[in-house]
Amino acid sequence: xxxxxxxxxxxxxxxxxxxxxxxxxxxxxxxxxxxxxxxxxxxxxxxxxxxxxxxxxxxxxxxxxxxxxxxxxxxxxxxxxxxxxxxxxxxxxxxxxxxxxxxxxxxxxxxxxxxxxxxxxxxxxxxxxxxxxxxxxxxxxxxxxxxxxxxxxxxxxxxxxxxxxxxxxxxxxxxxxxxxxxxxxxxxxxxxxxxxxxxxxxxxxxxxxxxxxxxxxxxxxxxxxxxxxxxxxxxxxxxxxx
Numbered sequence: 023x024x025x026x027x028x029x030x031x032x033x034x035x036x037x038x039x040x041x042x043x044x045x046x047x048x049x050x051x052x053x054x055x056x057x058x059x060x061x062x063x064x065x066x067x068x069x070x071x072x073x074x075x076x077x078x079x080x081x082x083x084x085x086x087x088x089x090x091x092x093x094x095x096x097x098x099x100x101x102x103x104x105x106x107x108x109x110x111x112x113x114x115x116x117x118x119x120x121x122x123x124x125x126x127x128x129x130x131x132x133x134x135x136x137x138x139x140x141x142x143x144x145x146x147x148x149x150x151x152x153x154x155x156x157x158x159x160x161x162x163x164x165x166x167x168x169x170x171x172x173x174x175x176x177x178x179x180x181x182x183x184x185x186x187x188x189x190x191x192x193x194x195x196x197x198x199x200x201x202x203x204x205x206x207x208x209x210x211x212x213x214x215x216x217x218x219x220x221x222x223x224x225x226x227x228x229x230x231x232x233x234x235x236x237x238x239x240x241x242x243x244x245x246x247x248x249x250x251x252x253x254x255x256x257x258x259x260x261x262x263x264x
Contacts, residue, residue, distance in 0.1 A: 025149045026123040028114065030132040030142060032156025033070045036233040036252070040162070041070075045154050048125055049074050054117055056082040056110075057127040058137045060089055066252070067127035082124075084110045107140040114141065118149045130159045135182075135203070160201045162231035163254035166238045172199050174262025183208035187215050194219035199259035209249045213241065216257070226256045 029048055034040040041049075049055070049071055059065025065083065075081075087102045117124050132138040132153050145151060160180065164171040172178050179197035181190055183205040194200050194215055202212050216222040225241035230252050241255060 024121060026118040026121050027150040027152055028118055028141070028145055029123065029125045030128055030136075030138045030151065030153040031125050032128050032131045032154050033067060034157040035130060035159040035162035035231050036066070036070060037162075038070055038074070040157050040232060042154060042156060045156065046074070048154065049127075050076065052076070052079060052123070052125040054080050054082065054122050054124040055127060056084060056114060056124055058084045058086065061085045061087075067129050070129070071127060082113065103140075107144065111141055111144040115145065115148065118145075128156070131156045134158050159231055159252070160203065160254055160256075163228040164201070164256045164258070166228050166231050166236060167226045167256055167258070169258050171201075171256065172259045172261065176259030176261035178259065183212045187211045187218075190215035191218040194221055194257070198261055200225075200255075200257040202255040205249050205253045205255060206251060207248075209247070212255060216241070216255070221257045224257050226258075227253065228256060229253045 029052075031045045031048055032042070033045065052075065055075060057065050057067045059068065068081075068083070084106075087106050088099060114124055126138050126141060128136050128138045130136060132142075132155070142151060142153070176198035177196075178199040178201065179193050180201045180203065181193055183190075183202055190202075190212060195218075200221060205212055213222065216225050223242055227237075227239055227241045227244045227249070229235075229237040229250055231254060233252070
């Protein structure tokens with residue numbers, strides 16, 4: 023029996039209308055669909071495809087053992103996630119070796135800071151894998167501001183809010199345009215780094231880009247808040263133009 027194919031399908035930033043035609047086709051034809059989610063939650067990726075899956079679809083929710091309960095620097099964090107991804111891989115490998123195709127739902131683009139990458143590296147040398155690229159969340163965020171993010175020779179840097187403050191400030195200062203993701207509880211640290219880099223007044227905060235509850239505002243006007251997971255900070259480049 024020939025192996026089934028694992029499809030890592032990028033869903034885009036959240037609006038189903040922004041999915042590719044290929045992603046839509048694979049989703050509607052899929053018999054097996056897997057997706058990541060936090061324990062006790064429905065999962066954003068699964069919510070995006072509500073109403074699109076066939077009636078007899080077999081779903082495999084993959085629930086993270088940890089998210090923000092312990093620091094990413096704790097050895098236990100990597101150990102728990104490594105075991106988790108290995109368990110998920112074993113389940114998917116069983117389906118694939120049995121000849122079944124499996125679609126894995128991926129928020130944004132599968133190869134851009136996505137959890138799918140951890141399945142991909144474990145399975146790519148054993149079964150056929152196809153990846154469907156998609157619009158990233160950061161693209162939806164800077165589009166929501168109504169301004170181009172880069173001009174001419176602008177240097178764009180994408181940073182994770184989980185980085186140390188001094189590294190954030192250094193990289194921000196070296197760049198023309200900046201995108202900061204994974205902000206959450208690191209909001210104050212990111213703001214401080216932007217101020218240190220002289221970019222705070224030019225920064226925008228975009229929450230839930232492309233989703234029905236999208237919010238766009240200058241960061242300086244956002245005040246003190248708890249930012250949701252789907253939050254991105256954008257600083258636009260102002261480089262060469264005709």
